[in-house]
Amino acid sequence: MFPLIIVVAYLAFVFFVIFVCCKAGLKKIWLVLIAGLLLLAPFWDILLAKGIMWNYARHNSPLRHIAGIVEQPESVLWIDNVWPGYDAYGRHWMVKNYLDGVHLKTLILKGEDNKFYLYHATLKDFAESEKIRPAYEKMNKMIKKLKDEAKSAAYKPGGNRALWQTIRQVHEPRLKKLGYKQTREREVEKIFARETVYPSLSRLPPVRYQVEFNRIRLPEWQEKYIWCDEITITDALANSNIAYSKRCLEYTPMT
Known part of the structure; x- marks a missing residue:
């Protein structure tokens, strides 16, 4: 809330300055320049940073x-x-x-x-997890596909609650039961x-x-x-x- 108050107060200040300049009879070009300067002033450091980055990229191209x-x-x-x-x-x-x-x-x-x-x-260090990996990847791929289907069915008749329950109560426990991640972690620890x-x-x-x-x-x-x-x-x-x-x-x- 406080930042919003500051923004509103600053905009009010800008409009007040423009109003005073109009009353003073300044030409339109000067009004535009003053308004632009006042509106951009709070972002001077950001604009300067962008300029430095642009200049660096220009002199050091290609960056990759x-x-x-x-x-x-x-x-x-x-x-x-x-x-x-x-x-x-x-x-x-x-x-x-x-x-x-x-x-x-x-x-x-x-x-x-x-x-x-x-x-x-x-590869010998990962012998145990490699035995499990094909089954793990196959089941994990299937679960990902089911999750995508569940997301797509969110706003369809019948919804997706039953599908999510099947994923969480049936398929994910089976995936965890394979023990791939736990086995891999033990191998990494060794x-x-x-x-x-x-x-x-x-x-x-x-x-x-x-x-x-x-x-x-x-x-x-x-x-x-x-x-x-x-x-x-x-x-x-x-x-x-x-x-x-x-x-x-x-x-x-x-x-």
Whole structure:
């Protein structure tokens, strides 16, 4: 409610200024300029940030480039210099979501303590969950299809209540009973427990690809309004960048 009062009060002020200018006999062009200036004034920092971002993009085009797609990277070193490295939770999340033992077998992560954590897995590490996975994916796909049907039937005669009950009381318990997620989580925990810690970058074994996340420094006054960072992917074997992406985010005092 309070912000709305401020907006209404400011608009009233703008109309009052325009009214005074009209009474003073200013030309229409001046009235338009004054009105535009007053209406845009509260957003000066946002407009400035947009201008800085536009100028950066203009001088650093293209902001994204992909030379090729790698289906099976095998081994990756991931260095995040923007955030303070990966803590235990972050490393666990990366292992769980990326280290599948097929496409990616070795993952090295820079930790929050500036040490490097190596995780290795093969398909054997996921032997139990892989036995369950086909049945899990088939049932999960069926449940997703039923949920889509239930959403579509929401406003049809008869509704979708019975279908939702069937999904929640019959199919989802069956999916959970397969135990795929629990089995997969146990396998991930075993992989995570086998981590090897290296004190420095120079001690690491060779990897095929390196992913690095860095902040892009700008003039100090510009950094008050926008944030820029860059992620690069390097083919360590060929010693060449195969992809990069530069990002600019609005970061203004008003927001």
